[in-house]
Amino acid sequence: MPWLVVHMVAPAALFGSIFAGRELFDEEKEAFRLVFVLLSFLTVLLAIHVSFIDFNNAAREDLIYVQTQPAVVEMAGRIADLVHDGKRVLVYVPGNYYWPLPWILRHEDVAFFGDQCLPGFDYVFTNAKEECGKLGYSAVRSYEMRVGFYIWEMVR
Structure with missing residues (x-):
């Protein structure tokens, strides 16, 4: 570091x-x-x-070791739009590897959880697609958070 x-x-x-x-x-x-x-x-x-x-190409630049991809800003905008539309949104990533979303969405009413996928939300953003699928959520699209690490937008 x-x-x-x-x-x-x-x-x-x-x-x-x-x-x-x-x-x-x-x-x-x-x-x-x-x-x-x-x-x-x-x-x-x-x-x-x-x-x-080449400041945002973490796939080719070894000097960028934890840089998030541009899709994170797009995903945060999507989450903010859903919250403003009155939807209940959960960000569930096992191990709490969802940073910097809590900082970007600090003014929004978004639940962040890292222990298990929870029912009762309209949308879940997760990398554990199968686990949330068992609760009735279906995948809409994916966002690349870091190189090779994808977060799925799932809807109930």
Whole structure:
């Protein structure tokens, strides 16, 4: 996790900048300056690519490790629309792996549950399609939450 390496990166950046500053301004180290400039340029190119060009492709970019897919916003909009239409909505994902939906839908009256699929709701959004199907829910469509992790919209 990125936040676990900050305590190691901060001193390394400080001491690395002191070392690089001494080496960069040494007139006898032309090769070091060339390598430094080349690596800096490559770092900037990679940062631009990951930040602006292919920023939401978790399937191809290994640097995106928990990014949700664009369908999550679409699914949250659908849930909000259903709630505004007076429907009772349950988000049921075993193990509570439905984040960031509670944050996106924090102002909506949506039930989040991770232990079992519950009857009595008009719509259920779940990855346990078979379990909720036994309670009379039928699948309408799926949304890709993360790469390879789908949430199904099910209706009673």
